[in-house]
Amino acid sequence: MTTTRRTLLAAAGASLAAPGIAPALAQANRWPERPVEIAVGFVAGGATDLDARAAAPLLERRIGGSVVVVNRPGAGGEVALASVARARPDGHVLGTTNMPGLLTIPIERQAQYKLDDFAGIANIVTDPTAITVHEDSAYRTMADFIAAARARPEAVTYASPGVGTDDHLQLVLLQAATGTRFTHVVFQGDPQLLAAVLGRQVDSMGLNLGPVSANRDKLRTLAMAGAARSHFRPDVPTLKELGFDIEMASERGLVAPAGTPPAVLAKLREAMGDVVKDPDFVRILQSRFTEPRYEEGSAWFTRLRGLQENYRNLWQRTPWSQR
Known part of the structure; x- marks a missing residue:
């Protein structure tokens, strides 16, 4: 054995022996060990549910394990998100999100979750x-x-x-x-x-x-309430062009519980980046007059944290729970 080879093997062994690295890599290599569940906070047949069901089989191909969609409707999506927030952070329970509800529910009431209970995987649609x-x-x-x-x-x-x-x-x-x-x-x-x-x-x-x-x-x-007319529906005017300074959309994405191992998160983020570009996914969304809009999880959550203050200010001006 040459000195160079001995040195390389010793370095590799030391790296794997570093606290936490070997177990984390081993867990990521084993994942998924059972079906991955995607919790949807609305009834079957709605836009969020259909997004998840379009993505699930494509995600299966990329992670090498089965993916099931489970509907847990109630409280504007809070029931499903709370179940994800409480789940073991091992990458086997994920949840769909809807913006702005992801931010507004904890502002308007004592919710069963907060944004920091989650790690962002990706935003996939804006409608x-x-x-x-x-x-x-x-x-x-x-x-x-x-x-x-x-x-x-x-x-x-x-x-x-x-x-x-x-x-x-x-x-x-x-x-x-x-x-x-x-x-x-x-x-x-x-x-x-x-x-x-x-x-x-x-x-x-x-x-x-x-x-x-x-x-x-x-x-x-x-x-x-889009920023501009949709090419799917050029006949529908925007509220802005009608004189109302209102822009509002559903941003639909996917999250995991906070504390999910970084290596597992990285796999999920890479996989969803591929899913959103998959021609089958794009075709399904276009058949529903919707276009994908991918935003990687960490950048997405950085933006969401910046938006929280905007919604707090809106709540102070016009508390929507009373409207």
Whole structure:
């Protein structure tokens, strides 16, 4: 054995003997040891659920283990996120997130989780929220919609998937900008919202442009809250171009419990980066009038921490739990 080879082997042995390195590498090499669960905070068939189910088989191929999607609806996504926050941080329990609910729920109430309970894997989708009515509604335009709310405060109903969601905060900002008051009605997910508007149980709904466009039969979308018109729906004006300084969207991503081993997190982040670029994933999202938007987990969470103060300031100006 040459001196050089002895030196290299000794160095490698010393490296592996360093406290924590060998166990961490061994754990990462064994992972996953059982099915990886993705908890979804909304009912099956909604946009968040469909994102997870589109990603799951593609993630399986990249990590070499099975991935299952489990729906735990309730409290605007809090039930599922709390289950992830409490899970063993070994990479076998993940959760979908929805922005801004990920940040707003702990601001508005004593929530069962906080942002620091998680490690970001990746943001994968951004889908602007929209205001939609039945196609036979008397509200043909946003001007009609606002005029009716001004004439009859709290008489016009507006449905959303939960307090503090992007769809609800769109309403909070619209009321603040126009001096109107709507009656907010909560449903647990997209299918229920769509059924409520189609069944004329509510006058309007806040729901992302993707699911609205994928189910547009007998619906009329009055406006959407993106920064610019969507190439999927160039017929729908933005709230900004209609004179309302409102921009709001659902950012949907994936998190793991805080404390998940860095090597496992690195594998998950790399895998999801590949998934979001996978032609099958892109095609599925485009069929739902949605585009992927990848943001790596650490950079994503750095941005989210910066956004927390914006939402705290909004809460102080107009507490959305009362709206």
